[in-house]
């Protein structure tokens with residue numbers, strides 16, 4: 521079965537129209553026709569081989585919204601049906617029999633885990649994934665904006681689950697871009713008190729309209745110092761190194777500093793900023809199928825929609841340049857037009 525896609529044939533090059541033979545559909549897999557696919561910074565990192573280990577031709581794309589068009593023999597009777605709308609995120613397969621998988625923590629599968637991109641991702645007319653990672657879209661969730669929930673959204677939702685965030689929690693979000701703006705919308709829906717840390721003054725009104733209770737200039741040391749001891753959780757979504765100390769000092773007792781941004785430079789954490797106040801530093805990647813289902817249900821029920829701008833998939837190289845230039849208006853979504 522031939523599948524049309526846009527592939528990087530070597531690191532850092534413009535994507536090219538590329539047709540690949542996907543072979544027979546594996547028993548456990550479903551095939552999904554792509555309607556929309558979000559653009560994530562990790563797509564650029566994989567295309568450019570920033571993390572090492574990318575193999576080419578590489579078909580990126582891991583914020584997919586589409587419809588099930590085929591099901592393998594063992595993917596039948598698993599709650600999915602032909603024509604059903606599903607979302608596919610960072611992961612496409614997990615072994616389903618290791619301790620992590622058995623306990624519902626499939627994202628930390630110790631064996632046989634495959635990412636959507638390594639499996640050939642969503643910059644394509646169709647793609648495949650294990651049925652478990654094809655997340656049903658709940659009734660009422662807009663397929664045109666839901667894509668970014670599958671990677672950006674789950675990445676910021678998971679720390680809220682890990683740290684038991686509730687309506688009484690005070691949470692700070694550093695970096696209000698593709699991930700951070702979804703964090704604000706989710707936290708607002710959950711009823712938590714949300715502080716946005718942003719270096720872009722011009723975004724303040726938009727960020728407040730998204731649901732933040734206040735916006736603090738992340739480049740203003742005095743404003744940061746005034747927040748000492750206030751936050752149960754601070755999530756950092758930025759991929760650059762900042763002066764982290766004011767943020768550690770801004771944690772309330774038992775507060776957590778949690779990074780989801782892939783900062784390459786090590787964190788400089790003075791021991792006393794952890795010891796005094798019982799603070800912790802944590803991190804996480806993406807989520808498991810159960811967590812993805814929870815997020816999509818929450819988004820459908822409380823109208824969480826990422827702020828997106830659209831490009832036709834045939835203009836994918838323009839869309840990638842737009843993202844590379846830092847011009848994305850929160851999140852770019854590609855609309856399939858094969």
Ligand SMILES: [Zn+2]
Pocket residue numbers: 614615616617618619620621622626628629630631
């Ligand atoms: Zn496993």
Ligand SMILES: [Zn+2]
Pocket residue numbers: 560561562563582610671672
């Ligand atoms: Zn991503």
